[in-house]
Amino acid sequence: MRGWKILGLVAVLLICVGIAFAAFAWRPEIAAIDVTAQNFDPALVKKGTELAAVGNCIACHTVPGDKAFAGGLALPTPFGTIHSTNITPDPETGIGRWSEAAFLRAMREGVDRQGRHLYPAFPYDHFTHVTDDDNRALYAYLMTREPVKATAPANDLMFPLGFRPLLAGWKLLYLDDGPFRPDPKQSEEWNRGVYLAEGLGHCGACHTPRNQLGAEDKDRHFAGGEAEGWVAYAIDEASPAPTPWDKAALAFFLRHGWHEKHGVSRGPMAEVTGNLASLPDSDIEAIAIYVASLIGKPETQRQAAVQETAAVTTVAARDGSEAQGAAIYESACAMCHESGRPPPFGGLDFRLSTAVNSPNPQNIVNVTLFGLPPADGEASAMMPGFAAAFSDQQIADLLAYMRQRFSGKPNWEGVAERVRKTRSGDYKVAVRPADGIERAPQNVGAKE
Template identity: 45%
Template sequence: MLGRLRQIGRGRAVLAALLMGIAGALFALALSWRPAIAPITPPSPGSFTPEQVARGAVLAKIGDCAVCHTRDNGRPLAGGRPLATPFGTLYSDNLTPDPETGIGTWSAAAFRRAMKDGVSRTGEHLYPALPYEHFTHVRDADLDALYAFLMMRRPVHEAAPANRLIFPLGFRPLLAGWKLLFLHHGETPTDSSRSAEWNRGAYLVEGLGHCGGCHTPRNLAGGEIRSQAYAGGIAEGWRAPPLNAANPAARKWTQEALVTYLRTGISPDHSAAAGPMGPVVDSLSQVPESEVRAIAAYIVSKMGGSPSGPVAPLPDHAEAAASRFPEGAVLFAGACAGCHGQGAPMMGQGRPLLSLATALRDTEPNSAAQAILQGIEPPVAGRGPKMPGFADALTDRQIAAVLGYARARYTDRPDWKKLPAAVAKARKEGTQP
């Protein structure tokens, strides 16, 4: 009899646990549910003023919309670009006003919800590859201008491929939990002790510019670590350097130098734009200079303001580096010195000295390795330094030798550790979609 009672008790406990699990799952689904917003007929050209559309065009450049929403050799804003993440590959959506594959049936309210809450018109949660944790800080009037610009583009009928994510991350309701942890609403605060230009820069950088999306480290769940804002991150296998006091530049950035860099892709006293930063520069080269100056004012203040005092001499420890990295010295002389060596003709064409290169001075070798592997393309209309890639010409060990030599010769920073493994990882990341 006692055994029978124990069996009944265990059965009731199992049933209670099962019911609690079902109740929890239903609660989670209810928490994640978002209603669909009714479709509309695509707006006519007369729905928006020319001024609103023009303003939206500028905002689209500041937000780099076409960079992520245009695949290689694809139509602008038609989506389909693969975005590699630690959780699999996402494909960007079609932002043209095509009624079937784009946002042609989206109202302005549906567009604002997507940008601020990460929810599509149909109620699906959107993946944070769309950086709505930044876009949520953008004012409605600016989102409406961006919407007007997108709705006046030529429709392109092109559906994005299906995402390829590790199980169970393809289950979109899980994103509701992610947002509870990492999506923080509200406008960017205004600092009354700062200039109007600085506050404008804060609004652009923290909002549409979403600079922290690349330049802030992320946790295992893919959320930005807010306590380490602008402490450096990873973007498409490249290192996005810190934009705070830990910025590794050999010479402190000034507002003027950063404006030049953001509009041309090169600062003679700092670096040349490479990797994912190239398309950003291309976009910013097409917006009013006042907007770029505001962005630069805000970022320079985060890096500790303008320099003061005499400029320190630049290191060049050629003999010591060659004795420590003899193979790297030989490879550098054959593959690099023609452009980067002392007295090389290319150095008179605006190419920054390697002793000024941020990538060589960074705590991680990602960007320096990617620059050698993939090369560098001029970001603005083919103007600026161009460097060929050596992925097919040099092995991982040889590239590691060159990096070790260049770091030892042109900086006073400690050696990078496990360089061959780091180069192999960079090569793999550089070939991902």
């Protein structure tokens, strides 16, 4: 009898815990509004246009070739596939009946109008820091887009993650909600950079490694991560860039999408720099000031090491090599990358390449296979892909030669297998083509 009493007590405790958690996780529905009754100040919409560019909203909420912001894009995660939602003002399938209060709650707390918890693939752990005024502008911008009737496919997640109330527990652990609070010890420009980069810009969503529950590792902020089959390089003191980044280089890169000592943006970052083109110079400068403060001051010893490597590899180039990798490089790469013509219209000197010097070869595998397609409607860097020209082993030999010649660092392991999996799509996270154009068929702001 005593055993049954204990089991009964445990059952009662579990029921109480379940009821308490259900009460904690529950969020009320916010009443729908009449979308036709809303009028927005054009100045507020213009401000929202710039903010949407910072957030790169169009990238995740647009399927290649479909209407902007209509959702439905598959977002692979370690836990399954999530499909982005329709954020056009369609009253039936979009957010057309969302009030401003409902939009604010989604941004601040990760809860939709109906009271359902949103998955953190929507980076509300960053968006929570956005001010009410900026959320109001974003709301005005989205509510003045073209309404599109489109329902996203159902998510395909491992059990039991389809049960959304569980997300309340994730938020309890990892969501520090509330608007951004400036640091009074820092400059106004630095604080503006933090607000943009850590809030709407959600830079850490890609550039910070994640733990087993999919949350950013706050102790390794900006230490490098992965995004859709690409490496998001460390942008702290551990940055693998051969030439250290400084404020001027960061600002130029964010504004133009390339830098003569750092190459061109590609993959998900190409979408970011493409959308940032509509921002005022002051905001670009602020982001650069903040990120440069995390990277630290350029090290003269590091710069000297790059110059020394350049001298050594120049001699190696004169000596030549009969290895297959060297032969492929001379026939397929040297014409552009040793032309002396700087980016974006000439190939980057590989001694300056972060991809060649990175501990992870994924980005240079992607670019070698798929190339850099030209940007849509504007002058840009471009490069052919070599997936059809060379075998997996030939590309691996090429990259091994480049790694040895231009970085002098230890060889990468398993490159041929990585090339095979990237080419075939066997990696769980799909590789986005190098310029990201088809993920963003139209940019926000001035390019919309």
